[in-house]
Every structure is written in C-alpha cells, then in structure tokens.
Amino acid sequence: MPRLFTGIEIPAEVGLQLSTYRGGLPGARWIDPQNYHITLRFLGDIDERMAEDVLSVLGESRRRDPVNVTLDSLDTFGGSKPRTVFARAVATNGINDLQAEQERLVRRVGLPPEKRKFTPHVTLARLRDASPIDVADYFATRGHFRKLIFTARRFVLFSSRDSVGGGPYVVEAAYPLG
Structure with missing residues (x-):
C-alpha cells in the first residue's frame, strides 16, 4: 500500500x-535538501487500485500555466509546542488554484476531503522536544530571510516509505504546467 502525496x-x-x-x-531532525517540496495534497496510505485512479485523474488537470513560487520567511507550526520549522x-492564486483543483480531482475518485487548511510551505525540520525558547533563539540568530x-x-505525485516523514521521496508521475 503506497503512501502518496502531490x-x-x-x-x-x-x-x-x-x-x-x-x-x-x-x-531538530533536518530534512535532506533533495527531499524539499511543497505538499499540495496528502493522499495517505491507499491501495493499488486507488493509486491507479489517482494517477489517472491527476492527468486530467486543466491547470496548464507554470506557477510562480516565492518563499518569503521562516516559521513554525505547533505554537507553544513547536513541531516543525518551515x-x-x-x-x-496560482498555488491555491492548483491545490484546489487537485482536491476536487482526488475527491472525485473517492478520497475524503482534506481536513487541514492549506498552508503552502517547505518543511526544513521536524522537531522533537524542542522548547519554544530554543525555537525563538533559532529564529533570532537566522537574521533576515532573503526571498x-x-x-x-x-x-x-510522490511516494514515500512508511515513516515519521522526511523522505526519501520518489517521483511516481509528473504532470506539466505550461
């Protein structure tokens, strides 16, 4: 059963x-640079038949313009219990439209709706027992983030092994934009 995401x-x-x-x-457990990505839609552990349906339906994407991406700051998820630096x-509109289209497509083949709000980001590290003070110090020493x-x-469409995240990720299929 593959674990998939776009x-x-x-x-x-x-x-x-x-x-x-x-x-x-x-x-911090730092993600290897070759595994950096922006997740558009996490699909999870799905059976082979559903994986084939997803592979096919993503090919129906009507989004054909390239997407301009700007990374503009460092941040963290988790509030008082930080768990990720990104x-x-x-x-x-380009990123949001692409993500929304993928959400519609994968729901059409029977996957449940994504419950989390889409926040485009690149995960740099997963945190375990990191104190908010250490995270604040980390951000303070990083200075200005250059866009x-x-x-x-x-x-x-990526696949990953069953793990706590961070790769390695394998490209199973690619869909052109533009």
Whole structure:
C-alpha cells in the first residue's frame, strides 16, 4: 500500500539556499535538501487500485500555466509546542488554484476531503522536544530571510516509505504546467 502525496519540487539551487538554515536547533531532525517540496495534497496510505485512479485523474488537470513560487520567511507550526520549522510560500492564486483543483480531482475518485487548511510551505525540520525558547533563539540568530523565487513547471505525485516523514521521496508521475 503506497503512501502518496502531490507536490511541487524545489529546484536544487533553491534547496541549496534553504539548506543554509540547517543546524543550531536542539531537537531538530533536518530534512535532506533533495527531499524539499511543497505538499499540495496528502493522499495517505491507499491501495493499488486507488493509486491507479489517482494517477489517472491527476492527468486530467486543466491547470496548464507554470506557477510562480516565492518563499518569503521562516516559521513554525505547533505554537507553544513547536513541531516543525518551515519556509513559508506566499499563497498566490496560482498555488491555491492548483491545490484546489487537485482536491476536487482526488475527491472525485473517492478520497475524503482534506481536513487541514492549506498552508503552502517547505518543511526544513521536524522537531522533537524542542522548547519554544530554543525555537525563538533559532529564529533570532537566522537574521533576515532573503526571498527565494522560482517557477514550477510541473507538479508531481510522490511516494514515500512508511515513516515519521522526511523522505526519501520518489517521483511516481509528473504532470506539466505550461
């Protein structure tokens, strides 16, 4: 049973720049730069038949324009119990429309609706027992985040092994944008 999700790949040169934010945070498990991505729709552990349906329906995507992506800041999920450090992507119409279309397509083949609000981001680290003070210190020492901009010319269907996240991820299919 594959664990699948759709996403936007991060170009190697952008990943290299993001990787400079690795380190200096106790309790962080840093994601390898080659596994950086923006998740559009987590599909989860699905059976082979559903995976084939998803593969097929994503090919019906009408979104054909490339998507401009801007990463503009570092942030964290988890509030007083931080669990993730990430680079925030600006929620443009292009990214939001692409994600909404994928949501509609995968629901059409029978997957339940996504319950979480879509927040486009690139996970840099997963945190375990990191204190809010350590996270605040980490952000304070990182200085100004220089915007990173790229154009996504495709979205992909990724698979991953059953784990706590972080890869390795495999591109199962690619769908052009533009």
